[in-house]
Amino acid sequence: xxxxxxxTVNGRKHELLADTRxxxxxxxxxxxxxxxxxxxxxxxxxxxxxxxxxxxxxxxxCILAADVDEQSITTIEGLSTGAHELHPIQEAFVANQGLQCxxxxxxxxxxxxxxxxxxxxxTEDEIRHGISGNLCRCTGYxxxxxxxLEAVKAMQAKRAA
Amino acid sequence: xxxxxxxxxxxxxxxxxxxxxERYGDDAKVLAGGMSLVPMMTLGLVQPEAIISLNHLxxxxxxxxxxxxxxxxxxxxxxxxxSDPAIRxxxxxxxEAARYIGDVQVQHRGTIxxxxxxxxxxxxxxPVMLVLGAQxxxxxxxxxxxxxxxxxxxxxxxTALEPGELLTEIRIPKPAHKAGTAYLRLHRVEGNFAxxxxxxxxxxxxxxxxxxxxxxxxxxxxxxxxxHVAKGLTEAALRxxxxxxxxxxxxxxxxxxGGADYKxxxxxxxxxxxxxxxxxxxx
Numbered sequence: 456x457x458x459x460x461x462x463t464v465n466g467r468k469h470e471l472l473a474d475t476r477x478x479x480x481x482x483x484x485x486x487x488x489x490x491x492x493x494x495x496x497x498x499x500x501x502x503x504x505x506x507x508x509x510x511x512x513x514x515x516x517c518i519l520a521a522d523v524d525e526q527s528i529t530t531i532e533g534l535s536t537g538a539h540e541l542h543p544i545q546e547a548f549v550a551n552q553g554l555q556c557x558x559x560x561x562x563x564x565x566x567x568x569x570x571x572x573x574x575x576x577x578t579e580d581e582i583r584h585g586i587s588g589n590l591c592r593c594t595g596y597x598x599x600x601x602x603x604l605e606a607v608k609a610m611q612a613k614r615a616a
Numbered sequence: 617x618x619x620x621x622x623x624x625x626x627x628x629x630x631x632x633x634x635x636x637x638e639r640y641g642d643d644a645k646v647l648a649g650g651m652s653l654v655p656m657m658t659l660g661l662v663q664p665e666a667i668i669s670l671n672h673l674x675x676x677x678x679x680x681x682x683x684x685x686x687x688x689x690x691x692x693x694x695x696x697x698x699s700d701p702a703i704r705x706x707x708x709x710x711x712e713a714a715r716y717i718g719d720v721q722v723q724h725r726g727t728i729x730x731x732x733x734x735x736x737x738x739x740x741x742x743p744v745m746l747v748l749g750a751q752x753x754x755x756x757x758x759x760x761x762x763x764x765x766x767x768x769x770x771x772x773x774x775t776a777l778e779p780g781e782l783l784t785e786i787r788i789p790k791p792a793h794k795a796g797t798a799y800l801r802l803h804r805v806e807g808n809f810a811x812x813x814x815x816x817x818x819x820x821x822x823x824x825x826x827x828x829x830x831x832x833x834x835x836x837x838x839x840x841x842x843x844h845v846a847k848g849l850t851e852a853a854l855r856x857x858x859x860x861x862x863x864x865x866x867x868x869x870x871x872x873x874g875g876a877d878y879k880x881x882x883x884x885x886x887x888x889x890x891x892x893x894x895x896x897x898x899x
Contacts, residue, residue, distance in 0.1 A: 458624055475667070476618040478654065497617075498655035502721060511695070511724035517654040518725065519647070521624040522669050569720060587807050588719025 458521045464489065465533035473520040480504040482520035483530055491531035491561045495590070502589035505562035506530050512569040514588070531561035534568070543609040544568055544602075553602030555593035563589045567603045571610055579604070618657050623666040628674060630784060634757040636668045637780045644668050646782065648691060648730025651722050676729070676784060679703065688786045690729025694718070697728055706790045707748055709797035709815060713740040716799075719807045729783045732768070735775045735835065736809060742769050742836035743815040743828025744799060745786070753785040754778075762787075765838075772834035794820040796898035800890045802831075802882050804873075811873040812882045816890035820898050822848055827857070827891065832883045833867030841891070849895050857891060858884040 457472045464487060471486055483489045483506065492515060495503035499517040506515045507529040534542040541549065544567050554560040563586060570577060570585030577585065582603050583596075591599060627633040636644065643665035647653055656662040670676065676691035681702045688697065697703060697714040704711050717723055717731070717740050731741055732752070744750075745765040752763050757780060768776045777783060801813035812831030819825065825845040830836040844856035861884045868876040868883070 456621055456623055475622055475624040476620075478618070478658070481617070498658055499651060499722070502719070505721055508725075512721045513725045514651075514721045516658070517650050519624065519650065519654065519667065519669070521667075522626065522647070522650070522671050524626070524672075566720065585720060588721040 463527040477520040479515035479518040502562045544606040547606035548602040551602040553599045559591040620663040626669045626672040640666045649726035651726040686788045694723040713744045713799040738809040738831045746828040746838035747815045747826045751787045754781045756781040769835040796894040798893035814886040814890035816894040818894045832865040861887045
């Protein structure tokens with residue numbers, strides 16, 4: 456059974472037809488070819504599927520595509536305008552080796568963005584809590600946290616400028 | 617991926633929702649935040665004929681305060697419960713417990729009503745609802761009724777909700793007496809369901825004390841421990857509380873978290889710690 460899904464993704468409006476069984480992450484990856492959002496566990500634990508829905512991070516494997524009709528979504532692709540124009544958080548991850556395989560990274564960056572939007576100067580504990588919905592199997596989180604601490608500075612500088 | 621086909625409906629009003637509930641009966645599942653339901657569908661554990669999403673209702677996401685209570689719409693997301701100033705002022709225990717639910721992403725989407733209606737045996741809200749004397753408004757096409765938290769949680773994933781009924785509002789009475797409260801939970805991994813959890817409330821004059829516990833059976837339970845704390849939090853008081861917890865833990869069951877004896881032992885520890893922490897929170 457298909458239902459209409461009118462959704463804005465990264466600022467662009469789309470009118471799609473989605474199977475009622477489709478979850479949002481599959482809509483983004485398969486229908487819109489936005490493959491930056493990843494599927495890890497598929498059941499809401501790992502956060503690799505994190506996107507921003509109406510301004511808040513959510514796990515897109517746990518949301519039915521049909522349910523985002525008339526909503527607005529930002530994926531990792533919406534954070535930068537090109538490979539050489541990265542968001543300050545992405546720059547911080549690159550500069551501080553906040554990734555190894557990169558699979559958790561899109562979700563991790565979006566969670567970092569949510570954290571720094573809500574709390575521009577978090578403590579390390581607040582960072583740990585803010586990314587607790589994103590699992591990483593490679594890094595042990597140390598350099599992810601360092602990247603986010605560096606991103607704090609970069610974003611403060613950007614705001615001051 | 618979800619393999620079984622189903623119809624999807626997104627009513628704009630509760631009346632429309634009741635219409636769908638009546639039409640489908642047990643064949644439909646109500647979708648709120650989906651943080652439990654969608655993974656269950658992905659795993660094939662739940663295969664409804666229809667999904668009735670409440671995410672497009674215009675008026676069930678609110679937190680209001682009146683003279684005597686805090687009223688929370690069932691579609692209020694956990695995130696709002698954690699941060700709302702009225703909740704933090706009048707029933708901080710609720711915000712404290714909600715903070716443990718899942719993680720940031722889950723808290724943005726998951727709802728208080730959905731969580732309560734799902735009634736996971738180790739969920740964070742039920743013990744708090746029991747201790748605070750919360751009341752739940754259940755509505756259907758036929759009318760509405762109010763059910764006390766103590767009567768709402770009936771069994772493993774079972775509540776007082778009848779077919780055709782929706783939980784639409786949670787009312788938390790503003791406390792009559794000054795009290796210290798605390799919520800503690802045992803978990804191996806932050807964000808996972810608790811192994812056991814405990815919510816405690818002690819009135820400032822030690823005249824009343826209540827304990828809500830989860831993880832020691834199919835549903836959360838409420839214990840009145842007033843008589844134990846009447847002379848203060850002595851060793852004897854704590855032993856008495858532990859004995860009450862043991863007596864109430866006969867339905868503890870083995871699961872992936874551990875055996876029944878382990879859960880009962882942890883429940884005794886967390887009950888005592890919650891009561892001590894609540895006493896420390898008295899103002």
